[in-house]
Amino acid sequence: MQRYGFFLYFQTFLHFFLYFCAVTLNKEPMNSDSRATFKSKIGIIMAAVGSAVGLGNIWRFPYEAGQNGGGAFLLVYLICVFVLGIPTLLAEMTLGRMAKTNSVRAFRRVTKHPIFERIGYLGVLSCLLILGFYTVVAGWTFQYMWESVSGGIMGLTTEQFTQSFVDFSTSPFQPIFWTVLMLVITHLIIIGGVQKGIERASKLMMPLLFVLLVVLCVNSLMLDGARDGLTFLFKPDFKAIDSSVILSAMGQAFFSLSLGAGVMITYASYFEEDINMPRTATTVALLDTSVALLAGVMIFPAVFTFGIEPTQGPNLVFITLPNIFAQLPLGGVWSFIFFLLLALASITSLISLHQVVTAYVEEEFKMSNRKAALVVTCLAAVLAVFASLSLGVMNDVRIGGMCLFDLLDYVTAKIMMPLGSLLLCVFMGWRLEKATLISELTNRHTLRWNMIKAFVIILKYIVPILVTMVFVNELGLFN
Numbered sequence: 001m002q003r004y005g006f007f008l009y010f011q012t013f014l015h016f017f018l019y020f021c022a023v024t025l026n027k028e029p030m031n032s033d034s035r036a037t038f039k040s041k042i043g044i045i046m047a048a049v050g051s052a053v054g055l056g057n058i059w060r061f062p063y064e065a066g067q068n069g070g071g072a073f074l075l076v077y078l079i080c081v082f083v084l085g086i087p088t089l090l091a092e093m094t095l096g097r098m099a100k101t102n103s104v105r106a107f108r109r110v111t112k113h114p115i116f117e118r119i120g121y122l123g124v125l126s127c128l129l130i131l132g133f134y135t136v137v138a139g140w141t142f143q144y145m146w147e148s149v150s151g152g153i154m155g156l157t158t159e160q161f162t163q164s165f166v167d168f169s170t171s172p173f174q175p176i177f178w179t180v181l182m183l184v185i186t187h188l189i190i191i192g193g194v195q196k197g198i199e200r201a202s203k204l205m206m207p208l209l210f211v212l213l214v215v216l217c218v219n220s221l222m223l224d225g226a227r228d229g230l231t232f233l234f235k236p237d238f239k240a241i242d243s244s245v246i247l248s249a250m251g252q253a254f255f256s257l258s259l260g261a262g263v264m265i266t267y268a269s270y271f272e273e274d275i276n277m278p279r280t281a282t283t284v285a286l287l288d289t290s291v292a293l294l295a296g297v298m299i300f301p302a303v304f305t306f307g308i309e310p311t312q313g314p315n316l317v318f319i320t321l322p323n324i325f326a327q328l329p330l331g332g333v334w335s336f337i338f339f340l341l342l343a344l345a346s347i348t349s350l351i352s353l354h355q356v357v358t359a360y361v362e363e364e365f366k367m368s369n370r371k372a373a374l375v376v377t378c379l380a381a382v383l384a385v386f387a388s389l390s391l392g393v394m395n396d397v398r399i400g401g402m403c404l405f406d407l408l409d410y411v412t413a414k415i416m417m418p419l420g421s422l423l424l425c426v427f428m429g430w431r432l433e434k435a436t437l438i439s440e441l442t443n444r445h446t447l448r449w450n451m452i453k454a455f456v457i458i459l460k461y462i463v464p465i466l467v468t469m470v471f472v473n474e475l476g477l478f479n
């Protein structure tokens with residue numbers, strides 16, 4: 001009976017996967033007459049999920065949770081996703097579909113106001129800065145793919161895994177090589193166009209990653225440290241919740257949902273008019289959160305089994321995962337598939353980051369898509385090279401006590417994205433006419449949605465007040 005159950009489970013996944021392959025291979029003609037749109041509804045969700053799901057869930061979430069007390073962090077994170085994240089996501093989507101343009105011009109199209117019309121620049125800058133460190137980590141996945149096939153990460157002890165990661169990530173050449181390769185791939189997809197490139201890539205990669213994560217979670221749950229790992233992740237120690245845990249959890253929620261950087265404004269500008277946006281926003285957030293939770297369930301049992309410190313920081317996943325693979329039969333194969341999918345998940349996020357800046361450069365400076373993309377790729381490459389070097393040979397160069405890599409991560413996730421989200425919500429709640437907002441959300445009164453009142457209150461009051469309080473508290477002004 002149990003076997004049969006597993007079979008059904010497997011079959012469902014297989015259908016899921018085959019369905020996506022079928023949709024992906026079903027080539028539809030590109031919309032050439034107007035602004036491009038995503039063709040299928042499932043494609044829209046997958047592209048948005050593709051942007052949201054990435055290193056943020058699998059690399060950043062576990063290490064932030066590990067550094068911020070596990071359960072305490074998770075609790076605050078979930079509250080942030082539901083109270084701040086979903087409404088902000090919906091606000092971004094609404095603005096994007098209304099304005100149908102890049103994330104800078106979107107604000108200008110809806111309002112003429114000297115301050116409000118500048119909010120979009122913050123998002124474009126965030127995306128560029130995120131590209132600077134995100135590509136570096138995305139590049140690491142290539143190294144691990146390579147080592148999986150060459151056998152380099154098999155048969156080592158935990159200390160050796162750790163040492164080999166440190167040696168690699170601080171060396172001047174190898175990481176840069178992979179980083180640049182990652183950027184080149186992203187660049188090629190971007191110039192392939194919205195529908196052909198982004199949509200097709202997302203539809204195939206996302207479901208596959210999900211399936212593999214589930215398999216690896218099942219494996220982790222059978223490890224000796226499973227109980228300790230799950231307790232660490234799911235049992236909140238309320239005393240551990242302080243201002244820095246809250247800031248970290250809030251930053252993670254915005255980072256993971258790609259909020260406050262104009263991504264969803266840009267993507268929603270390609271939406272068709274009949275998309276049910278409240279439902280789409282909720283689905284994207286739920287899928288994104290499930291991937292983060294799966295990553296946690298995959299990582300923490302292993303962390304406790306192999307005696308790794310949960311507070312390791314950005315190294316955590318890259319030290320823990322090889323341990324997991326090393327004790328699996330055919331570990332190299334699993335490892336290769338996993339890092340391949342992680343690379344693909346990073347690419348779908350990189351595409352969205354790149355696309356925000358490219359759409360801006362293309363439309364504002366009247367450049368061709370190719371030229372705009374090239375400008376963005378070059379800028380990102382320069383930043384990424386320095387970010388990578390800042391972990392090794394340039395580690396002494398510190399700004400505010402942080403190396404460039406950490407600084408880019410901190411400034412974007414903990415300051416710029418929450419700030420961008422706050423300004424967006426103020427804009428949508430106070431500046432946009434309420435009738436217009438409601439008409440947009442309900443697809444011109446053809447949809448019913450009984451959360452509208454709550455949504456407006458959240459936009460106008462809750463997000464601005466909460467985010468401001470977290471900032472003020474972090475600055476220590478409450479004491």
Ligand code: PHE
Nearest residue numbers: 052054055056057255256258
């Ligand atoms: N949300 C992405 C992730 O979790 C990262 C990202 C941030 C992408 C901001 C786009 C914009 O990996």
